[in-house]
Amino acid sequence: MRTNLELEEARELILSRVHRAASEEVALTAAYGRVLARDLYSPLAHPPFDRSPLDGYAYRAEALSAGPLRLKVVSEIPAGSWPERTILAGEAAKIFTGAPLPPGANCVVRMEDTVSEGGDVVVKRPVLPGANVVPEGDELKRGDFLLGQGTRLSPAAVGLLAAFGLDRVPVRRKPRVGVFSSGSELTEAGEPLAPGKIYNSNSFTLLGLLLAAGCEVVQKPLVPDRQAETLQALRDLEDVDMVVTTGGASVGDYDLLPRSLEAYGCEILFWKVRLKPGTPACVGEKDGRLYFSLSGNPAAALVTFELLVRPALRLCAGLADPLGRKFAVRMAGGFAKGGRQRRFLRAKAVMRESTVWADPEGAQGSGILKSMVGRQLLVDIPGGHGPVEEGEILEAYWMGEWED
Structure with a gap:
């Protein structure tokens, strides 16, 4: 089993195992x-024909006239109709936005620049050939x-x-993704909270992320920290393209997911990635199906979803750019902690004078889900960087799908 991979190496390994969904x-x-x-x-x-982009009169312009033109109005062409006759010199057709230009006409003058007089129209401001005509194609x-x-x-x-x-x-085809959260400490929202228990939030966060990414989701009930139930949950999800779990991914006695994936027959591609938060992520593969075991800490799970799971989903879905966008940002606030390990700060995108600033205000702990609310950026702090200074330029990923 490979351990402690760099993010880029982990993603390259993941993407090499992704199968694009059928068409x-x-x-x-x-x-x-x-x-x-x-x-x-x-x-x-x-458009499939030469058309008028405005309401006016179509006529045959020979050259720019110095003075007003008097033309005989011989037809009317609403949008959706087809011209009944050719326009000759000295004639005009009343034409409306989107209507096809009649044969013989080579320009359209705005209705505001004309005066109707009986059966004639006086063009106060004649136009050149080709004026106000949207050509076919x-x-x-x-x-x-x-x-x-x-x-x-x-x-x-x-x-x-x-x-x-x-x-x-x-x-x-939409990627079909199975999801479950593991942990004997978890209780579903709406149920009484017993001593020592916490409410399950990760299943709801993952469900929303996957639905927003255009996936079909198969969600399983909570799984306790017991291998038999964990293996059964994995067997119940054999008709999906990927499986994403949270909890049980670390090194404790009750962290069963990596061991359960091995017992289930997965090839473990790697365990642990050199980043914070989300180090203990584990990824396995079986029968062309990827299994992502993410941290049970809510913020850590969401960060590693963005960095590891989303690229795999994008490739499975057939998107041309699976890795998304990374771009320079200027820091609107500092971060006092340095460290040897690469870190991703959650930050709000703020526009100042046509520049994207990243505001990391608030706590950045791996269990603080609120640090992800209202945040659009994951700011990449290289390992060994030291404290982040306000005004410093760093690189960031845009969370979620960037609409082109």
């Missing part, structure tokens, strides 16, 4: 948040690249597919 085709209405399984190309030009031409494999389908992306008439889309 499926879903209705466009079910595609929000899903990940494209292959590249898509435009089946038609957009202005956004994309038929066969142009539309969206790439590995793209998470945002509302705008789904709208784009709809604009090209696509009603079904090839996506990756």
Whole structure:
């Protein structure tokens, strides 16, 4: 069993064992948040015809006129209709936003720059040929690249597919993830709290993280610190892509997860990562299924979820960038503790003069879940760094999914 890995080495090992979810085709209405399984190309030009971007009059401009033009209005073209005739010199068609440009016309003048007089229109400010015309294929031409494999389908992306008439889309199946928390000290919310017990929060945190990441979640009841029940919980989750557990990952007599994973037949990829909080994380693999055993300390579990589990989920889901984004931040506050071990501070993202500042205000203990509430950043403090100074520039990860 490999122990005390650097974060980058641990993630590389994890990602080498991840299997991408199979692809499926879903209705466009079910595609929000899903990940494209292959590249898509435009089946038609957009817009599919020359169109007007405003309400006005379409006519044939020869050259810029110095004075007003009087034109005979010979037709009217609402959006959704098709021009009935060609526009000749000296004629105009009343046209509305989104309507196709009639044959013969090469410009549109704004309605505000005209005066209607009987069956004629007087153009007070003539325009040049091509003015106020959106040409066919202005956004994309038929066969142009539309969206790439590995793209998470945002509302705008789904709208784009709809604009090209696509009603079904090839996506990756949602990762199916099994979850349970272990610990004989745990009690479910809503139940009486006996002496020596604490309420289970990790199951709720993990459930929310996984649902927000676009996963299908299979959640098991609390598991006591007994190997028989732990092994049964693992056997009950053999129809998932990954399993994530919290608690029982450390070195105590009742920390059974690493031993239970071995007894269950997992290959233990590693145990312990050189970071704080979350050192005792253990990851195993069996039958192409990854098992993540995370600390029972709530903040530590969430930090290692972001750093170890989320990249695996992103790769399984088919996203193009499994590791997410890391970028420079300036510290809006200090952190007095130094240390030999690499540390990740939870911090709030604050914008100041177009710069991202990281505010680590508040306690940073591994069991303090409140340190994660309202926080968007994990600030990477290298091992041996010493105290963090206000104004110092460091690197940070954005927690959760970064929407492109």
